[in-house]
Amino acid sequence: MSPLNTNDLHRIFEKLDQNGDGFVSLDELRSLLERIGVHSTQEELQALVGKTRLDLIDFLCFYDTNVKQNNGHDQIVEGENEENDDLERDLAKAFEVYDLNGDGYISCEELRSVLSRLGFWSEGCGRDCRSMINVYDMNSDGLLDFDEFKNMMLVTNS
Template identity: 70%
Template structure:
């Protein structure tokens, strides 16, 4: 079964939201949102006040969280058609995201590393029967069982029409 890791589906977003909502009040604070953005390699070069202005609230419910995610995805898709200087920024963001998955820093993402990061983000459920090797094989163009940066970049830039 081929799995597309980007963009995330509604169930994935719901699980991430629940993991972030530590106190179970149905809201994700700006601090929790900022932590997630930094963790996945999307660095918002703003203060918490600027993040609040960007988001428009001090906390997000699940609907707001999904809307925020969709806005980020659309913005990143639009970056692909912008001038080269901004492409460099996208390349840098992708390199940072790659670093999140490349836990041992060897320049490749292995099945174990992928499963480890997805587990930390609340996106891996061992009971669901998915095999990370299958997920990697979808984008592994040289069939070495690992994702290098170019394969990772291709995976992240694939969009559903």
């Protein structure tokens, strides 16, 4: 069987994310693995994954790592690793543009300010920054942290 492409993996991720929160939990992942004949405990899976839930990037990396190990390629291909690093750096730079006060979060006011400066916001346009943030605000604190921002950018651009 040939490795799945990114579009296939994105569709699988969306199917696994049963509650639509933008993350695949270990339970959701374990359910898939059991359907294909791979049985593990919650603890074994958490030790393998290293997290209690995976966003899309984590899921892609998890798949990529496991396919390479199963195909006898224990080392990550340098070009792909650099591509992931470049994407992460670009997202971090974009996040810094919006995080005007450097506190590690994007507030409604910061989002409105940057969108205004970029010409994507006018006071009468009817959009609400708070509702824009709430779509990707997984912990409901009214702010976007880097992981939430990354998820927003990757979902929007996929």
